[in-house]
Amino acid sequence: MKKSIVVIALLSLLACNEQQQPAEKDNVEKEVVKEDTSFLQYNSYFGSWVGDFIAEEYSDGNGDGSHSNKINLVLKRIEGDSVFGQSIVAGNSRAFKGVLRKKDSLYEFQVQEPGDEKYDGLFTFSIKDDTLKGNWTSFRKDLPVVKRRFALVKSAFVYNSALMLPDDMDYVDYVSGKTEEVIEENEEGVKDTFMVDVFRAASEKIFELNASEKELKEADVKNLKKIDLEIIRNTIYARHGYTFKKRTYRQFFDYVDWYIPISTDVTASLTEVEKKNIALLNRFEKYAEDHYDGFGR
Missing domain, CATH: 2.40.128.120 (Quinohemoprotein amine dehydrogenase alpha subunit, domain 2)
Known part of the structure; x- marks a missing residue:
């Protein structure tokens, strides 16, 4: 029994000495890699x-x-x-x-x-x-x-479903205006014909309907002008940072402080409410009409 204890003690001592011995140096010096900052x-x-x-x-x-x-x-x-x-x-x-x-x-x-x-x-x-x-x-x-x-x-882009177009601007579509013939009769009964530039303008509804936060119903949109429907729908895309190719839409959003174009495709970031509202607005846009009138630039 004593011999066994002595043998174990000797083995433990040798193991400790071996661990305390300095490791042999590699012949090849290791390269120090510095992080590029x-x-x-x-x-x-x-x-x-x-x-x-x-x-x-x-x-x-x-x-x-x-x-x-x-x-x-x-x-x-x-x-x-x-x-x-x-x-x-x-x-x-x-x-x-x-x-x-x-x-x-x-x-x-x-x-x-x-x-x-x-x-x-x-x-x-x-x-x-x-x-x-x-x-x-x-x-x-x-x-x-x-x-x-x-x-x-x-400017850091941050999606915010509550963002709305500022209501201190007039949203008149000057890009797609047209010229109409106007006939006026003066006091002497003489008719005068002349051409005038007319444009379509959005109503107050574009400041009231937020298609990113509320699921719209047919009753909300059925009496809106086409330009109203277009602006409400594209305000969804503007909130997500969509860059508009069409000048008709850029004229409404490029001057808005919160609008930051970040992508040509924001489909993946649309919410379920927004997808449903886009489908509804697109459906009504097909049949909606616009009224043209004269507006000063």
Whole structure:
């Protein structure tokens, strides 16, 4: 019994000594991998920069600024001096890439869209304080607008079902107006014929019906004008950040502060209530009519 205890004690002592011996050094020194944190200096640049995309130069030399839109420039990644991001404007979502250079105390960016779509171009801009400011030049010189300017502020998109169009604006569809013949008779009984521009205008219902929060019934929409139905339906998409390709709709949403275009397809983010209301509104839009009248710009 004593011999067994002595043997166990000796084995334990040898094991402890072996563990205390320093490990042999590898012949090859292991490489120390350092995490690349250089991108952290650009953290404040990443995200959505939103504002007006203002027409500045036209291919025919003329223009009235009516082609201006809202744009979202998304800065996603900076690796060394390479920049990667996305432009979202007027129903288009385009990846871009380019370079940045430091000039004095500012970083200057020059990025370009792929060039395989009609409205692709080159962005040149810098960021100072809380403003991203610069210009865009079209790759094509036969477009109505060949150069634009912008001064954007950083804006985070957040879906909010309660958002409504501001009621201090008149929602008149100037894009799809038409000309009508008017005949008037003066005091002498002489008839005078002339042409006038007429437009359709939305009613107060667009401020009352929220199709993102309440399931609408036929009674809610059956007497609405077509433009009312269109605006109520598209306000759903605007809340989700849909970028409108149609100028008719952009004229109503581009000037709304809370509207931030982020995607060309928001179908997956629609709620069940919104899907049902979109179906109902679409059904009534097919048969709804509009009344045209004269409105001053």
